[in-house]
Amino acid sequence: MRSQWIILFKKEFRESIRNFKWLWIPTVFVLLGLMQPITSYYIADILEQFGGLPEGTVMELPPPSGAEVLTGTLGQFSQIGFLVLVLAFMGTVVTEKNQGTLIMVLVKPVSYVNYLTAKWVHLLILSLTSFVLGFVMSVYYTFLLIDTIPISQVVNGALVYALWITFVMTIVLCLSALLNSTAFVAFATLGTAILFSIFSLYAPDLMKGTPGMLATYSQQFFYLGEVESGFWISIFVTLGLILAMMIATIFLFNKKEFAKDVQ
Amino acid sequence: MNEIIESFQEVNWPLIAPILILSLVLMIVALIDCIKHDKTNGPQWIWILVIVFVNFFGPILYFLFGRRND
Numbered sequence A: 001m002r003s004q005w006i007i008l009f010k011k012e013f014r015e016s017i018r019n020f021k022w023l024w025i026p027t028v029f030v031l032l033g034l035m036q037p038i039t040s041y042y043i044a045d046i047l048e049q050f051g052g053l054p055e056g057t058v059m060e061l062p063p064p065s066g067a068e069v070l071t072g073t074l075g076q077f078s079q080i081g082f083l084v085l086v087l088a089f090m091g092t093v094v095t096e097k098n099q100g101t102l103i104m105v106l107v108k109p110v111s112y113v114n115y116l117t118a119k120w121v122h123l124l125i126l127s128l129t130s131f132v133l134g135f136v137m138s139v140y141y142t143f144l145l146i147d148t149i150p151i152s153q154v155v156n157g158a159l160v161y162a163l164w165i166t167f168v169m170t171i172v173l174c175l176s177a178l179l180n181s182t183a184f185v186a187f188a189t190l191g192t193a194i195l196f197s198i199f200s201l202y203a204p205d206l207m208k209g210t211p212g213m214l215a216t217y218s219q220q221f222f223y224l225g226e227v228e229s230g231f232w233i234s235i236f237v238t239l240g241l242i243l244a245m246m247i248a249t250i251f252l253f254n255k256k257e258f259a260k261d262v263q
Numbered sequence B: 001m002n003e004i005i006e007s008f009q010e011v012n013w014p015l016i017a018p019i020l021i022l023s024l025v026l027m028i029v030a031l032i033d034c035i036k037h038d039k040t041n042g043p044q045w046i047w048i049l050v051i052v053f054v055n056f057f058g059p060i061l062y063f064l065f066g067r068r069n070d
Helices: A002-018 A021-050 A066-089 A094-099 A101-107 A112-145 A151-178 A182-202 A211-223 A231-255 B002-010 B013-036 B044-053 B057-066
Strands: none
Touching: A002 A021, A002 A112, A021 A066, A021 A112, A021 B002, A021 B013, A021 B057, A066 A112, A066 A151, A066 A182, A066 A211, A066 B057, A094 A101, A094 A182, A101 A112, A112 A151, A112 A231, A151 A182, A151 A211, A151 A231, A182 A211, A211 A231, B013 B044, B013 B057, B044 B057
């Protein structure tokens, strides 16, 4: 049973090495992580040179704080990073379903649990590795160029954000297993993530204790080093939701008829 | 124009180098992959132009939408 899981996991791993996902997704995250502190550092020069300001304008930009730059980095990850991750993995089950390879796999005595969890673990390892690499670069450059903040705050904030990534990636996998169109998987996942962030921005009281607040909590770690009440509820609710989504997907996936999906 | 050239000389190149190198790596890998595959989604020469000329996003777009998985 365990060896089957390892085989499926290795298959995932090999596949994403062959189509360069292990190369380009971490590279994109590192680039995003590098750009934020460097543009913050040069922002005054950039505006002066290319901003088209009238001659003699005196710019008084307050230098950004380290927490601001790290928050900005997470903002980049939430936008471009999530877009890239979701688009790269929206087809992880759907395309196998539509091409008919899924049937070839499941004809053999492969358990759905192994099939889905192998994909899930691989997806998480790839996305979290990319996030950690990108964020470490961002922290390094921020400390070098801008400002240092206590490393424990950085680590805590990053861990909370990693849970938020885990949550979103779990949605991608579950929807990919249950729906039949890649576009709809991407649309629904990004829509959910955006709704969570918008609501937690404008109605934080309403969203207390939901996954949507995780990004806010990681910012609070950067700025203050401590979080408001409701933090642990959020963490446990998110962990519970991830577990519930995985169990529900495995259960529903089991019930689905695949034969009719393939012409 | 002279101002721009001066500002390029003021740029702290060791700082910028990692960004340039990684962008270049991304571009070269996308380019090799694109040329090696006979079929892409859409005309191959357009993808090559996109990869080379659209900075940063070109290779990403190719990897996301240009590759065929079969």
